[in-house]
Amino acid sequence: MDKVGIIGIGQSRFGQRSDASLRELAFEAVKGALTDAGITLDEVKAMVVSVASDELSFALQPSSQIVDYLNFYPKPSFRVEGACASGSMAVRTGWMTVASGLADVVLVVGAEKMTEVSTAAVTDVLGRAGDFIWEYPFGMTFPGYYALIARAHMAKYGTTEEQLGMVAVKNHHYGALNPYAHMRKEITLEKALSSRTVADPLKLYDCCLISDGAAAIVLASEKLAKRFNNDPVWITGLGLGTDTLSLMDRRDLTTIDATVEAAQQAYTMAGIEPRDVDVAVVHDCFTIAEIVAYEDLGFCKKGEGGKMIEEKRTYIGGDIPVNVDGGLKSKGHPIGATGVAMAVEITKQLRGEADHGRQVPNARIGLSHNVGGNGQHSAVHIFRRD
Amino acid sequence: MEFRDFSLLVEHTKVGEFAAGLERGVILATRCKECGRIYYPPRHDCSRCLSDQMEWIELNGTGKLVSFTAIFVPPEHFTPDLSTAAPFASYEYHPAPVGIVELKNGVRVMGWIPGIPRKELRVGMELVPIPEILPDGRATIVLAPPPEE
Numbered sequence: 226m227d228k229v230g231i232i233g234i235g236q237s238r239f240g241q242r243s244d245a246s247l248r249e250l251a252f253e254a255v256k257g258a259l260t261d262a263g264i265t266l267d268e269v270k271a272m273v274v275s276v277a278s279d280e281l282s283f284a285l286q287p288s289s290q291i292v293d294y295l296n297f298y299p300k301p302s303f304r305v306e307g308a309c310a311s312g313s314m315a316v317r318t319g320w321m322t323v324a325s326g327l328a329d330v331v332l333v334v335g336a337e338k339m340t341e342v343s344t345a346a347v348t349d350v351l352g353r354a355g356d357f358i359w360e361y362p363f364g365m366t367f368p369g370y371y372a373l374i375a376r377a378h379m380a381k382y383g384t385t386e387e388q389l390g391m392v393a394v395k396n397h398h399y400g401a402l403n404p405y406a407h408m409r410k411e412i413t414l415e416k417a418l419s420s421r422t423v424a425d426p427l428k429l430y431d432c433c434l435i436s437d438g439a440a441a442i443v444l445a446s447e448k449l450a451k452r453f454n455n456d457p458v459w460i461t462g463l464g465l466g467t468d469t470l471s472l473m474d475r476r477d478l479t480t481i482d483a484t485v486e487a488a489q490q491a492y493t494m495a496g497i498e499p500r501d502v503d504v505a506v507v508h509d510c511f512t513i514a515e516i517v518a519y520e521d522l523g524f525c526k527k528g529e530g531g532k533m534i535e536e537k538r539t540y541i542g543g544d545i546p547v548n549v550d551g552g553l554k555s556k557g558h559p560i561g562a563t564g565v566a567m568a569v570e571i572t573k574q575l576r577g578e579a580d581h582g583r584q585v586p587n588a589r590i591g592l593s594h595n596v597g598g599n600g601q602h603s604a605v606h607i608f609r610r611d
Numbered sequence: 612m613e614f615r616d617f618s619l620l621v622e623h624t625k626v627g628e629f630a631a632g633l634e635r636g637v638i639l640a641t642r643c644k645e646c647g648r649i650y651y652p653p654r655h656d657c658s659r660c661l662s663d664q665m666e667w668i669e670l671n672g673t674g675k676l677v678s679f680t681a682i683f684v685p686p687e688h689f690t691p692d693l694s695t696a697a698p699f700a701s702y703e704y705h706p707a708p709v710g711i712v713e714l715k716n717g718v719r720v721m722g723w724i725p726g727i728p729r730k731e732l733r734v735g736m737e738l739v740p741i742p743e744i745l746p747d748g749r750a751t752i753v754l755a756p757p758p759e760e
Binding site: 361474 | 707734
């Protein structure tokens with residue numbers, strides 16, 4: 226099978242972007258990606274769009290707002306969706322579109338506008354990404370679901386609230402160095418631990434931000450990728466897993482089986498092992514999610530995720546730097562954009578173009594991990610530079 | 612009892628009997644007559660053998676608390692000062708304590724935990740899921756300490 230390469234990357238600044246609508250945010254990212262690739266929209270043969278929520282964009286088919294704003298007619302365009310993993314679904318679908326030969330240059334765009342409604346409304350919409358018939362009636366929210374995961378992990382493995390806080394401290398440390406990040410400030414462990422409770426045991430600084438933002442990449446076939454860019458980043462492994470909608474049905478609350486499955490697929494396809502990964506971005510929608518991801522991706526043994534952050538093994542200079550872009554925690558989490566933004570970040574890292582202080586030296590193999598819902602979907606992608 | 616009195620949003624379902632069960636004081640699951648698989652939350656269809664021949668069974672007995680939380684930032688429907696507020700918001704729980712218990716047959720049940728101070732909750736402790744009819748007539752499930760022997 227021919228390889229599929231990333232030849233262009235772009236993203237908008239993440240944050241409370243009261244200056245821009247969904248389509249305008251997406252345009253910022255697309256402009257960046259096309260400019261980076263050195264091509265025009267005329268050369269793009271198909272477009273895949275990720276917007277996770279109709280509710281937050283006030284409209285059905287929100288992707289059409291983005292496609293229309295780019296005047297991308299009459300070529301193929303469509304939306305893919307998988308809650309917070311929508312962006313990785315779009316990257317995967319873009320890869321499939323190129324690999325199948327349906328189109329040799331594909332633009333993948335992810336965007337979300339989340340701050341035009343109240344926090345209570347966003348909490349409501351996201352809470353219904355769980356089982357809205359059987360769990361939502363108990364007032365379940367996204368922090369609530371991950372709080373149940375956290376409590377179970379603490380009971381089984383002795384993970385502590387301090388260790389959760391240490392994830393936040395790390396991600397804010399790197400986010401402060403990222404000009405595209407939503408919240409560019411360092412925090413102390415004391416500040417994280419003394420912040421108000423959102424869903425016990427998770428506190429404010431255990432939770433990712435509600436953000437607006439967009440990201441875009443240009444994918445090309447092996448032949449064209451080398452013509453446009455003499456050093457593309459290749460997507461060499463893709464995995465996608467699925468787990469139960471209801472947390473009541475989970476085999477084990479402390480593991481996201483969809484991630485274990487996706488990681489296995491991706492490692493096998495890329496022909497690598499977890500220890501070969503030089504840099505990773507993982508789905509830290511909540512601090513506990515990053516700790517569980519270390520374990521489910523095979524970066525450490527099951528149950529040792531808390532120890533891994535405590536020993537700073539996921540900082541630059543440690544075993545495997547994780548979320549050195551700030552993660553969802555500090556960079557922000559515009560849900561439809563996140564998976565695409567992960568591909569943007571890993572491409573930057575493998576090109577050696579990350580900002581001063583957060584570039585992983587000599588990174589050649591990167592990994593992205595993107596969870597949809599509270600584990601219903603998990604996508605793992607492996608990236609490599611020749 | 613309408614199913615929406617439990618679900619808040621949905622009325623159309625083939626397992627509406629569940630809400631009637633809560634009204635009668637029982638928590639119902641379904642069991643596939645073909646393969647015996649038990650479904651909770653109840654399902655009308657068995658994904659394993661594709662049968663729709665299910666029977667209702669009552670869930671009984673104590674379970675072990677698998678995990679719990681207390682939600683301090685509620686979703687819009689549960690925000691106490693909004694007119695759209697759902698029953699529990701106007702009832703007594705804020706922050707809302709929620710947990711999952713695992714019964715002896717492996718079935719896991721979600722419920723509110725109103726009667727126990729949060730500091731006394733422990734993963735592994737014994738609790739019983741029981742139906743609760745709220746002052747406004749809606750139905751839900753609470754996890755309560757087991758009755759004294």
